[in-house]
Amino acid sequence: MKTVKMKVLVMNCSPVRNGAAEIVNIVTACLEKKHDVKNICIDDYDIKFCKGCRKCHTTAKCVQKDDVNRIIEQYEWADVIISVSPLYWADIPGQFKAFIDRCTPWCNTHEPHAKISSGRVIGNNDIITIDLSPQAGNIWGDYARTIIMENGKVVEDIGLIENLEWKRGLQMEEKLHTELLRFATKETTFEKLYYHMNEFIVENGFVNLDFMGNLGHSIVKTKGDRIYIEKENKTKLGDVKYFTFEPHIAFPDSKYGYKKENIYYFDEAGLIEL
Ligand SMILES: Cc1cc2nc3c(=O)[nH]c(=O)nc-3n(C[C@H](O)[C@H](O)[C@H](O)COP(=O)(O)O)c2cc1C
Numbered sequence: 001m002k003t004v005k006m007k008v009l010v011m012n013c014s015p016v017r018n019g020a021a022e023i024v025n026i027v028t029a030c031l032e033k034k035h036d037v038k039n040i041c042i043d044d045y046d047i048k049f050c051k052g053c054r055k056c057h058t059t060a061k062c063v064q065k066d067d068v069n070r071i072i073e074q075y076e077w078a079d080v081i082i083s084v085s086p087l088y089w090a091d092i093p094g095q096f097k098a099f100i101d102r103c104t105p106w107c108n109t110h111e112p113h114a115k116i117s118s119g120r121v122i123g124n125n126d127i128i129t130i131d132l133s134p135q136a137g138n139i140w141g142d143y144a145r146t147i148i149m150e151n152g153k154v155v156e157d158i159g160l161i162e163n164l165e166w167k168r169g170l171q172m173e174e175k176l177h178t179e180l181l182r183f184a185t186k187e188t189t190f191e192k193l194y195y196h197m198n199e200f201i202v203e204n205g206f207v208n209l210d211f212m213g214n215l216g217h218s219i220v221k222t223k224g225d226r227i228y229i230e231k232e233n234k235t236k237l238g239d240v241k242y243f244t245f246e247p248h249i250a251f252p253d254s255k256y257g258y259k260k261e262n263i264y265y266f267d268e269a270g271l272i273e274l
Contacts, residue, residue: 005035009078012041013085013096024084042095045071050101057110068102076116124152129259142244144261169258176247184271186238190229201249209248209257216244238266
């Protein structure tokens with residue numbers, strides 16, 4: 001399967017370079033074959049504790065001078081960030097928590113907040129992907145769409161999209177969901193669906209942008225219990241109550257990606273979109 005080369009930052013959030021770092025080494029070795037990987041260790045940075053003064057809520061800047069901005073520079077560089085952390089007293093090490101507290105200037109719960117440079121205003125002709133996990137009480141949802149703006153307006157009908165590349169991207173998403181409904185039965189395993197859909201994506205001239213080539217997951221209350229549409233997963237689709245299908249695709253080497261996510265379940269008649 002062809003994947004798009006990404007910039008991956010692996011941050012060792014342990015103060016011990018040769019401790020949890022073993023996992024960092026494994027992750028790095030695994031990813032380096034296909035991606036640009038940079039490693040950093042939290043212990044190389046001077047991170048002062050957040051003083052809780054809330055000045056950053058109005059200035060988007062911290063009053064303290066230390067190395068937090070140096071870490072954020074690495075975050076800016078990366079397309080993907082992987083944080084590796086051991087457990088210290090059933091939680092993350094204090095250094096990592098101190099860093100998270102110091103990320104408050106970049107938190108969008110207040111205005112103004114500092115932005116990393118990829119943040120920009122939506123243009124009159126633009127492509128935007130949203131990926132939501134709405135929750136009502138105990139019930140979780142999952143929903144993603146790629147939205148096309150042309151001439152300052154959202155184009156709701158795919159057939160009316162003027163940019164041919166974007167149009168073909170969204171048409172391919174429709175085709176993938178149609179193929180899912182045609183192919184999947186209660187007996188299909190998550191692995192079988194993984195291979196079938198990844199082949200289908202390539203046959204149609206696209207690449208799967210997901211880091212691991214995954215395509216969706218079961219809907220559960222706790223994220224850790226999710227079953228993914230991934231390699232070596234022999235669980236049958238019919239064994240879970242609901243699952244999402246969310247292929248994230250692009251034309252090879254294009255800067256534009258597309259996503260459509262729906263939740264599916266089986267009833268007597270077969271697979272149904274929720
Ligand atoms: C201060 C401290 C607290 C720890 N607390 C826990 C814990 O609550 N649960 C656990 O499973 N392991 C705990 N451990 C063990 C570490 O998670 C484990 O040894 C890990 O591999 C250490 O990684 P490091 O060498 O990068 O620090 C603790 C270790 C330290 C030093």
